[in-house]
Amino acid sequence: MAPRKCPEAQKTPKVVARLRTRRSPRELQPEARKLSVKGSGSSRRCDSGCLRAEAASLQVPQLCSSIVRALNQQKLGKAAWPSLQQGLQQTFLHSLASYRIFQKAAPFDRRATSLAWHPTHPSTVAVASKGGDIMLWNFAVKDKPTFIKGIGAGGSITGLKFNLLNTNQFFASSMEGTTRLQDFNGNTLRVFTSSDNCNVWFCSLDVSAESRVVVTGDNMGHVFLLNTDGKELWNLRMHKKKVTHVALNPCCDWLLATASVDQTVKLWDLRQMRGKDGFLYSLLHSYPVNSACFSPDGARLLTTDQKSEIRVYSASQWDCSLGLIPHPHRHFQHLTPIKATWHPRYNLIVVGRYPDPNFKSCAPGELRTVDVFDGSSGKMMCQLYDPESSGIVSLNEFNPMGDTLASAMGYHILIWRQEEAGAME
Incomplete structure (x- = not known):
């Protein structure tokens, strides 16, 4: 089907981003008039009524000096990479205090369900909806987005x-009952799986360009592995219920993680599949699981359940060394499932908050923020919030460069970026 242009991309007003140190979610109250940051910083209100934090606690000159020292140590042959990485991450966290929404689009008549950043173009994102619509949006240019109905x-x-x-093409799994390869002209180039049954559909997808394989899971617990030419390599029932997420390890793509509403996440070695009981590890959760994402270095696994737990598992025994991060993101039938993701460059986790009155630390009037956690300590580092876009933000993902965040909030796609960078014309 031929694409059409979407007219509804637009710019939006300023937004609040809150830099965190050791503060609880109770402090994010609508009635709060000031934002205090540990150190000698100050707070003021902007003309639009938003709060703006001048975070003096993270001294940029000191951070730059630390980075220079770390680079010098590395040049001298000393192991300085951890301290260098920590300094860079701290600088990035400082910049989050000035993030705001500078672009917004509402192209769909049903809620957004999936998003993916272009792998080489940092201002291009593809977003899909519950109705099967797909939008390719380069928000750096004035041209209208490409829209596939x-x-x-x-x-x-x-x-x-x-x-x-071929970045003019994309893979998609759908409730229509297929996993397919399409281009942005609306053409279906190859169908990898087709259920031919309205009671069976595909819920998850991942692809390895290096190994030329496609993996997809359905709502009956089956996982399919195919090569990119469309040949099926195997089809196994790996879970008792719907497979909500599949992920190939970015550093060793023979390692597959599968998540399910049967309350388990399983790890598999694709080189030696031995049937449904041939998993390497089975990680039991307290509730159904929405997602299981490997970190960019492949050494950790991030899982999000359908209630109030985010977990980080570490290689090679895949133990939950961090324990779990309590976080409200409960499941709701008419809400796109909330999934936590990794920052592509730093040890940070980003996830949308769905305040729950039954959650232990919930306070009256708690805001629906986008939360950023430290991946090692589990501490809250920052919360992003826009009073003009105060819905539940289900999907959040940074672009490959790590400087721009795309979010899906109901029918809306939000683009967050550091304020000093300015809105793109």
């Missing part, structure tokens, strides 16, 4: 990946 009811896109071998 879906089938409507029953066409929900559940997984979306760019084809790294």
Whole structure:
């Protein structure tokens, strides 16, 4: 089906970003009039009524000096990479205090369900909807986004990946009952799986360009592995219920993680599949699991359940060394499942908050923020909030450069960026 242009991308007003040190979620109250940051910083209100933090506690000159010292130590042959990385991460966290929404689009008549950043173009993102619509949006230019119309009811896109071998193409899994390769002209180039049954659909997708394989999971617990030419390598029932997420390890793509509403995340070695009981590890959760994402270095696994737990597992025994991060993001039928993701460059976790009155630390009037956690300590580092876009933000993902965040909030796509960078014209 031929694409059409979407007219609804627009700029939006300023937003609050809150830098965290050791503060509880109770402090994010609508009635709060000041934001205090540990140190000698100050706070003021901007003309729009938003709060603006001048975070003097993170002294940029000191951070730059630390980075220079770390680079000098590395040049001398000393192991300075951890301290260098820590200094860079601290600088980035300082910049988050000035992040705001500078672009917004509402192109769909149903909620957004999937998003994927272009692998080489830092201002281009693809977003898909519950109706099967797909938008390719380069928000750095004035040209209108490319829009592919879906089938409507029953066409929900559940997984979306760019084809790294040809970035004018993308892979998509859907409730329509297929996993397929398409281009942005609306053409279907290859169908990898087709259920031919309205009671069976595909819920998850991942692709390895290096190994030329596609993996996809359905709502009956089956996982399919195919090569990119469309040949099925195997089809196994790996879970008792819906497979909500599949992920290939970015550093050793023979390692597969699968998540399910059967309350487990399983790790598999694709080189030696031995049937449904041939998993390497089975990680039991207290509730159904929405996602399981490997860190960019492949050494950790981040899981998000359907209630109030985020977990970080560490290689090679895949133990939950950090324990769990309590966080409200409960499941709701008409809400795109909330999934935590990694920052592509730093040891940070980003996830949307769905305040729950039954959650232990919930306070009256708690805001629906985007939360950023330290991946090692589990501490809250920052919360982003826009009073003009105060819905539940289900999906959040930084672009490959790590300087721009795309969020899906109901029908809306939000683009966050550091304020000093300015809005793109």
